[in-house]
Amino acid sequence: GQNIDQPTEMTATEGAIVQINCTYQTSGFNGLFWYQQHAGEAPTFLSYNVLDGLEEKGRFSSFLSRSKGYSYLLLKELQMKDSASYLCAVMDSNYQLIWGAGTKLIIKP
Amino acid sequence: EAGVAQSPRYKIIEKRQSVAFWCNPISGHATLYWYQQILGQGPKLLIQFQNNGVVDDSQLPKDRFSAERLKGVDSTLKIQPAKLEDSAVYLCASSKLAGGVYNEQFFGPGTRLTVL
Numbered sequence: 001g002q003n004i005d006q007p008t009e010m011t012a013t014e015g016a017i018v019q020i021n022c023t024y025q026t027s028g029f030n031g032l033f034w035y036q037q038h039a040g041e042a043p044t045f046l047s048y049n050v051l052d053g054l055e056e057k058g059r060f061s062s063f064l065s066r067s068k069g070y071s072y073l074l075l076k077e078l079q080m081k082d083s084a085s086y087l088c089a090v091m092d093s094n095y096q097l098i099w100g101a102g103t104k105l106i107i108k109p
Numbered sequence: 110e111a112g113v114a115q116s117p118r119y120k121i122i123e124k125r126q127s128v129a130f131w132c133n134p135i136s137g138h139a140t141l142y143w144y145q146q147i148l149g150q151g152p153k154l155l156i157q158f159q160n161n162g163v164v165d166d167s168q169l170p171k172d173r174f175s176a177e178r179l180k181g182v183d184s185t186l187k188i189q190p191a192k193l194e195d196s197a198v199y200l201c202a203s204s205k206l207a208g209g210v211y212n213e214q215f216f217g218p219g220t221r222l223t224v225l
Contacts, residue, residue, distance in 0.1 A: 004151075033213075042200055042216035043152070087151055095212065096165060099151030 002026045004100035006088050011106045012078055020073045020086050020103045028093020034062050034073045035087040037102065043087055046073070075105075083107045111135065113217035115201050121223045127189040130220045134183070134203030140164075141178055142214060143186050144200040152200055158184065191224045198222070 003025045012018040024032070031050040035043035049055055049064035049071060061074040073086055085102040092098055114133040122128050134141050140159050144152035155174065157164040160181035169176070173192070178184040188195055198221050202214040 040221075042219050044216070045213050048213065089151070091212070094165075096154065096157070097214070099153070101149070101151045 002090075002092065002098045004088055004090060004098055006086075006100045006103045008101070009104045009106065011108060012075075014078055014080060014107055014109050016078050017074065017076050018078060018105065020075075020088075020105065022071045022073070022088035022100060024069050024071070024088070024090045024098070024100075026090045026092045026098050029066060030091040030093065030095055032062075032064055032071050033089045033091070033097065034071075035089065037085045037087055039084070046086075078107050080107050080109070113201055113203055113215055115199075115217035115220055117220055118218060119221050119223075121225065122191055123225050124193055125190040127187065128191055128222065129185055129187045130199050130201075130222075132184045132186070132201030132217060134201070135205075135215055138203035138205050138215075139181075140204045140206065140212070141184050142200075142202040142204075143176055143184070144202065146198045146200055146219070148197075155186070188222075191222075193224050196222055196224045 006022045033048050034046040036046050037043040047062040049062050054063045059076045064071045085104050087102045088100040089097045116131050142157050143155045146152045155169045156166040156176045158178040161178050176186045198219040200219045201217040204212045204214045206212045
């Protein structure tokens, strides 16, 4: 079967750095997406990785290792507004997105 | 560029009643998706349209759920009759491409359904 695993909840301090991990087992691989979802709102796109390595975009970076079936989202200089759920999703061989359950990130002052 | 529009934003019904949700995707987007998101879970794909044809409806409970995308633009998702376990947020998303590797999905605000 297809499976996406990510921690249910994480807590971090304002100004710090946090890494949210995602491991996956899917039928084929056509890229991995990270989405941010604030409570009661729709998911918004953060990043896309299809090749191994690190993609940096401002305070957010995303890493992919296809051989390990592993990705992480790195958030630097955390702000209170970063409190949200972070969803990992993998595009399988049929170009369908397989979604993880999301990681709820709590930022404390 | 206008985003994905959905209505209503909230709906409360009793079990066994019917309900319909509407979605208008971003102009020019070929692909439209309906997702069900239960609290604390990731989105679950219900149905995917490419233009006005169905690409994937394998997880759509067809005994009670139906969806259409007339003229390949806006879409309606219907539940008839509703059950308690249908309480969830129903998200509509659209993407420009009909397939392919990089295919960012843009989400609407969702409809929060409560079945009593």
